[in-house]
Amino acid sequence: MNNFTYHNPTKIIFGEGTIATISHEIPKDARILMTFGGGSIKENGIYEQVKNALKAFTLFEFGGIEANPQYSTLMKAVDLCRTENISFILAVGGGSVLDGSKFIATAVFFEGEPWDILEKNAKTSKFVPLAAVLTLPATGSEMNGFAVISRKETGQKLAFGRPPFTNPKFSMLDPAVTKTLSPRQRGNGVVDAFIHTTEQYMTFPSNSPVQDRYAEALLKTLIEVGPVYFTEPENMEAAKNLMWAATMALNGIISCGVPVDWATHSIGHELTVLQGIDHGRTLAIVWPGMMRVMRDTKREKLLQFACRVWGITDGTDDEKIDTAIAKTEEFFHSVGVPTRLSDYQLGKEVIGKVVENLKKNGFTALGEKRLVTPEKVEEILLDRL
Numbered sequence: 054m055n056n057f058t059y060h061n062p063t064k065i066i067f068g069e070g071t072i073a074t075i076s077h078e079i080p081k082d083a084r085i086l087m088t089f090g091g092g093s094i095k096e097n098g099i100y101e102q103v104k105n106a107l108k109a110f111t112l113f114e115f116g117g118i119e120a121n122p123q124y125s126t127l128m129k130a131v132d133l134c135r136t137e138n139i140s141f142i143l144a145v146g147g148g149s150v151l152d153g154s155k156f157i158a159t160a161v162f163f164e165g166e167p168w169d170i171l172e173k174n175a176k177t178s179k180f181v182p183l184a185a186v187l188t189l190p191a192t193g194s195e196m197n198g199f200a201v202i203s204r205k206e207t208g209q210k211l212a213f214g215r216p217p218f219t220n221p222k223f224s225m226l227d228p229a230v231t232k233t234l235s236p237r238q239r240g241n242g243v244v245d246a247f248i249h250t251t252e253q254y255m256t257f258p259s260n261s262p263v264q265d266r267y268a269e270a271l272l273k274t275l276i277e278v279g280p281v282y283f284t285e286p287e288n289m290e291a292a293k294n295l296m297w298a299a300t301m302a303l304n305g306i307i308s309c310g311v312p313v314d315w316a317t318h319s320i321g322h323e324l325t326v327l328q329g330i331d332h333g334r335t336l337a338i339v340w341p342g343m344m345r346v347m348r349d350t351k352r353e354k355l356l357q358f359a360c361r362v363w364g365i366t367d368g369t370d371d372e373k374i375d376t377a378i379a380k381t382e383e384f385f386h387s388v389g390v391p392t393r394l395s396d397y398q399l400g401k402e403v404i405g406k407v408v409e410n411l412k413k414n415g416f417t418a419l420g421e422k423r424l425v426t427p428e429k430v431e432e433i434l435l436d437r438l
Contacts, residue, residue: 054261054310060216061305063196064223067297069289071227072099072186075106075143078223079184083141084111086134088154090118090146097233099188103145113137118146121325121332122153124168124204127160134161134181142183144221147238148192148245151185152200155219158183171202171211180215185224189234190296191242191333193249193303195224203326209414210322226300228292236283240388241333243279246299247272247384248317248336255344255354256312256421265357268307272362274298276384283388316419317343320430323407330397337385337392342436344378346429350422394437404434 066074079085085107094100104112115130133139134157144154160167162179169175187195194200198216203209231239254268275298281291301307320343321335330338348355352374359365359377368376382392394403408427411417419425425433 054259054264057310059305059309061196061220062217062222063220063304065196065226065300066223067226069227069229071225072102072230073106075103075184075186075225076109079107079110079141079143081109084113084137084139085141085143086113086115086130086137086139086157087143087145088118088130088150088157089114089116089144090120090150092116093233094145094188097230099145099186099230103143103186107143113139118150118153119203120149121201121203121210122149122156124156124202125206127153127156127202128167130157131160131167139181142181143186144183145186145188147187147189148194151187151192151194151221152202154183154185155194155198155200156202156213157181159213159215159219168204171213172209174213177215177218180218182222183219185221187224187226187296187300188230189238189242190226190231190292190299191238191245193246193300195221195226196300196304201322208326208410210326211414224300226296228289228296231282231292231296232286234286236389237331239283239286240390241331242299243275243283243295243333243388244337244385244390245333246295246302247275247279248333248340249299249302250275250307251340251358252314252317253308253311255351255358256314257350258353258357259311261311264307264309264311269358269361271298271302271307272358276362279384280387312421314421316347316425319411319416319419320407320433323410324403327406327410328397328399328403334390337390338394338396338437339433341378341382341392342433343425344374344381345436346433347420347425348374350420350424392437394434400438401435404431407434 144151158181198219199214201212278291278294282295317339324335355374359373
């Protein structure tokens with residue numbers, strides 16, 4: 054295990070009915086900007102709950118943050134913050150709303166072109182504090198300081214983070230809000246949390262049994278409760294465990310002192326940019342091909358995954374790995390998520406575009422050992438036709 058520093062300042066307030074207590078967590082003199090997405094919170098009652106909880110505050114609203122938050126949209130919110138002297142941002146939504154709000158919080162006081170925060174890792178020193186009411190468990194953005202922002206004009210989707218400053222001060226996790234989610238949103242969330250975990254686990258041994266066992270517990274929990282959560286919207290026990298597992302998958306605990314991958318995410322981002330495929334679904338497409346093509350460098354962890362997560366003990370090592378990959382793909386199907394490019398009527402023509410975009414954005418040596426080259430990406434996606 055490598056040296057590490059771990060600090061997570063986000064306060065988690067978990068359970069049904071907790072949204073009503075938001076006012077206890079925000080400074081009384083705050084000028085709040087409530088950010089949200091396409092308006093579903095107005096249909097499922099969450100908007101009204103938040104408004105009622107904040108009726109004593111000066112409150113502004115900014116809706117319309119996209120599923121893959123766009124720079125041009127977020128800059129409108131930045132302008133609103135500057136005009137109205139916003140002192141606190143409350144993101145009410147899923148990972149995209151939270152990600153977009155982190156960028157808004159970072160860009161408000163930035164002098165210069167805010168895109169440089171993402172493209173050039175420009176230094177930032179002052180932030181608007183933010184918090185979250187989570188409405189869609191999936192990304193873990195509610196308990197970390199990182200975000201991914203898109204820019205349609207340039208065909209880019211880039212990550213940034215300034216933890217602990219971009220960590221939410223607190224996050225409300227009420228599992229009851231999941232009742233109105235669509236099956237597509239539920240399935241995507243399960244897959245997203247699963248692959249967040251494997252990106253930090255499926256690398257190579259580093260003598261880190263605590264992190265390994267923690268990751269394996271999350272994976273086994275997602276396998277157990279994911280299909281129930283997908284098919285039974287009223288099942289609050291499944292919703293509670295899914296929501297907490299998704300949060301714990303990306304709050305930094307399981308990445309402490311261990312090698313991490315994130316190549317599946319990098320490739321998946323390009324499929325979203327080029328084809329508009331939901332983030333979680335792009336991961337389900339890429340992951341099986343990634344495991345097959347990179348099996349030699351991931352061999353020990355794949356065998357550990359096969360044994361400890363799936364209970365596979367029979368057969369040769371290669372057979373165990375093949376079975377584990379196949380079972381994982383079946384698991385994605387069990388929550389309604391397709392796993393091949395052909396499921397989206399895509400063929401070889403998209404592969405070259407993905408590779409070129411990765412090259413353009415400088416992603417030519419991905420993975421825990423920087424061995425996922427453009428040639429490997431092509432091989433991975435050919436496996437997914």
